Amino acid sequence: MYVAVKGGEKAIEAAHRLLAEARRGDPGVPELSLAQIEGQLSLAVDRVMAEGSVYDRELAALAIKQARGDLIEAIFLLRAYRTTLPRLAVSEAIDTAKANLRRRISATFKDLPGGQILGPTFDYTHRLLDFSLVAESEGTVALPPPPAETGPMPRVTTLLGDQGLIEPNPPEASEAGDLTRDPLAFPADRAVRLQNLARGDEGFLLSLGYSTQRGYGRNHPFAGEIRIGDVEIEIVPPELGFPVVIGEITFTECEMVNQFKGSANAPPQFTRGYGLVFGEGERKAMAMALVDRALRAEELGEEVTAPAQDQEFVLYHSDNVEASGFTQHLKLPHYVDFQAELNLIRRMRAESSEPQTEAAE
Amino acid sequence: MSDAVPTGNGGYNFAYLDEQTKRMIRRAILKAVAIPGYQVPFASREMPLPYGWGTGGIQVTASIIGRGDTLKVIDQGADDTTNAVSIRHFFERTAGVATTEQTVAASIIQTRHRIPETPLQEGQIIVYQVPIPEPLRWIEPREAETRKMHALAEYGPMYVRLYEDIAQFGQVTTAYDYPVVVNGRYLMRPSPIPKFDNPKMDMSPALQLFGAGREKRIYAVPPYTSVKSLDFSDHPFTIERWEQRCAICGADDSFLDEVVTDDQGGRMFVCSDTDYCRSRQTGQAAE
Numbered sequence: 001m002y003v004a005v006k007g008g009e010k011a012i013e014a015a016h017r018l019l020a021e022a023r024r025g026d027p028g029v030p031e032l033s034l035a036q037i038e039g040q041l042s043l044a045v046d047r048v049m050a051e052g053s054v055y056d057r058e059l060a061a062l063a064i065k066q067a068r069g070d071l072i073e074a075i076f077l078l079r080a081y082r083t084t085l086p087r088l089a090v091s092e093a094i095d096t097a098k099a100n101l102r103r104r105i106s107a108t109f110k111d112l113p114g115g116q117i118l119g120p121t122f123d124y125t126h127r128l129l130d131f132s133l134v135a136e137s138e139g140t141v142a143l144p145p146p147p148a149e150t151g152p153m154p155r156v157t158t159l160l161g162d163q164g165l166i167e168p169n170p171p172e173a174s175e176a177g178d179l180t181r182d183p184l185a186f187p188a189d190r191a192v193r194l195q196n197l198a199r200g201d202e203g204f205l206l207s208l209g210y211s212t213q214r215g216y217g218r219n220h221p222f223a224g225e226i227r228i229g230d231v232e233i234e235i236v237p238p239e240l241g242f243p244v245v246i247g248e249i250t251f252t253e254c255e256m257v258n259q260f261k262g263s264a265n266a267p268p269q270f271t272r273g274y275g276l277v278f279g280e281g282e283r284k285a286m287a288m289a290l291v292d293r294a295l296r297a298e299e300l301g302e303e304v305t306a307p308a309q310d311q312e313f314v315l316y317h318s319d320n321v322e323a324s325g326f327t328q329h330l331k332l333p334h335y336v337d338f339q340a341e342l343n344l345i346r347r348m349r350a351e352s353s354e355p356q357t358e359a360a361e
Numbered sequence: 362m363s364d365a366v367p368t369g370n371g372g373y374n375f376a377y378l379d380e381q382t383k384r385m386i387r388r389a390i391l392k393a394v395a396i397p398g399y400q401v402p403f404a405s406r407e408m409p410l411p412y413g414w415g416t417g418g419i420q421v422t423a424s425i426i427g428r429g430d431t432l433k434v435i436d437q438g439a440d441d442t443t444n445a446v447s448i449r450h451f452f453e454r455t456a457g458v459a460t461t462e463q464t465v466a467a468s469i470i471q472t473r474h475r476i477p478e479t480p481l482q483e484g485q486i487i488v489y490q491v492p493i494p495e496p497l498r499w500i501e502p503r504e505a506e507t508r509k510m511h512a513l514a515e516y517g518p519m520y521v522r523l524y525e526d527i528a529q530f531g532q533v534t535t536a537y538d539y540p541v542v543v544n545g546r547y548l549m550r551p552s553p554i555p556k557f558d559n560p561k562m563d564m565s566p567a568l569q570l571f572g573a574g575r576e577k578r579i580y581a582v583p584p585y586t587s588v589k590s591l592d593f594s595d596h597p598f599t600i601e602r603w604e605q606r607c608a609i610c611g612a613d614d615s616f617l618d619e620v621v622t623d624d625q626g627g628r629m630f631v632c633s634d635t636d637y638c639r640s641r642q643t644g645q646a647a648e
Contacts, residue, residue: 008443079407183577184401186505329413335437336474340536340555343601
């Protein structure tokens with residue numbers, strides 16, 4: 001009787017073995033290698049690195065393999081590993097204007113210094129299933145010639161800024177906050193908000209960003225510029241006192257240019273929304289930029305009416321590790337609370353079926 | 362891959378958390394003890410168990426546990442529910458401490474949804490897993506607002522809610538996580554324990570610590586501190602009673618779980634606290 005719902009020890013152990021078997025799948029099919037995941041499921045790896053907030057392709061591939069391809073589970077695995085790592089240094093701010101770009105597009109200018117580079121994008125593919133991939137006998141693809149040397153690629157926002165048409169970038173904070181070391185407090189400053197969004201769930205940000213486009217906190221965005229490229233990370237070891245390169249990361253950056261009618265203390269000018277993620281994650285970077293701009297409503301003197309403009313709503317619900325855990329904790333036993341509710345509802349039903357003498361008085 | 366990748370189960374510190382993190386959490390705990398019932402924000406870590414599974418309680422336990430401790434973990438009052446088993450294994454694996462199912466033998470008890478029936482003693486610590494720490498949350502969703510309400514001890518809206526319950530249903534319709542006032546000052550959520558357990562918190566000789574991992578809050582009730590369940594003088598706080606006794610040990614003073622035994626409406630009632638039930642059975646056998 002009673003044992004059916006308790007005695008979990010053996011059940012857990014058996015479940016873990018079943019999980020291991022399910023993860024492996026048909027043993028007659030060769031096992032996935034981390035190199036295959038890293039190389040051929042690279043966008044999955046990118047998402048796990050971005051939301052897991054660890055830049056390590058191999059660890060992300062391992063997490064994806066262990067999680068049977070469940071990316072949120074993989075993100076969780078990576079986060080739980082990351083949290084145990086020591087914090088050795090804070091890097092210098094990266095300068096994406098100096099990055100080695102493989103994609104750079106602007107929706108605001110037909111041409112601009114440095115030109116537009118499409119790079120490896122799904123954008124203009126026809127979404128027709130390519131049955132030639134079934135055969136697993138792909139030859140090598142003939143690469144297009146590399147783009148001609150284009151010279152420097154100044155940011156669109158810099159070009160607009162030179163004419164005073166867009167608000168200046170905010171002065172650099174002396175040191176950005178870190179919400180993995182200090183719990184969120186409200187109001188949260190922009191650097192902390194951006195950190196939260198960079199770790200936030202792509203689907204959540206996508207829907208919120210989309211909601212601003214549909215009128216819930218509309219902010220009239222233009223994709224000023226989207227860049228995907230590689231940039232070196234530098235730290236300044238205190239014993240050296242000068243920057244040293246410790247590695248290179250791939251990033252996706254989106255700078256939205258948003259209309260702004262001006263306020264009592266600001267002239268009409270364009271405003272900014274910013275998105276940056278590890279790896280190639282254009283959808284996420286764009287959504288992040290929309291939401292970043294929406295969250296600036298209060299600072300810019302706009303009325304806060306929509307979910308995407310509400311700091312507490314956005315920042316408290318963006319993290320998929322938190323959301324997934326708390327949603328799924330409902331499957332843990334709640335016998336005791338349910339029993340307490342059962343007792344209560346029975347008592348209330350008994351009382352409501354008694355003759356209502358008071359009502360007649 | 363970085364060289365730091367551990368192999369096997371190695372590579373992790375005693376009780377999983379690194380020492381800097383433990384120090385940060387201990388500081389939060391000290392502050393919480395100094396201000397009974399006040400929610401102290403802390404930089405909660407991602408744990409290898411999901412949020413909602415007790416990450417707050419696990420972090421508190423991991424920060425206070427030492428090699429000489431004996432740990433008991435219960436969920437729904439029972440030591441052998443799946444989540445309790447999983448958390449106990451976690452500490453066996455990462456801290457190698459002794460574990461027990463006996464309330465009297467434990468120095469630290471981590472719990473979800475119950476307080477043991479056996480009264481706690483001086484020197485014991487009970488760690489509660491807390492899903493939502495803010496007692497005012499269903500009245501005011503905004504953290505910035507609720508913090509202000511606590512600062513001003515502005516608890517009127519909570520009394521209004523209880524009053525509305527009584528006006529509408531003749532009684533307060535909160536059966537678990539029933540709000541309490543600690544040390545005459547802070548309104549506190551006792552975590553989703555049935556209100557049956559609320560009186561056990563009052564003037565308890567044990568230290569009571571509460572950890573909410575996802576919400577990043579720690580709070581505490583020091584030993585011998587008053588914990589009063591909210592009520593009105595004409596509608597005093599009461600706890601639920603059963604007409605049945607435990608079908609196994611015959612207890613009439615413990616919280617009973619209802620177990621459905623067939624599809625004909627058959628039911629039995631048994632102690633939710635498995636240790637209490639077992640110790641009563643052994644006691645009876647010895648007589």
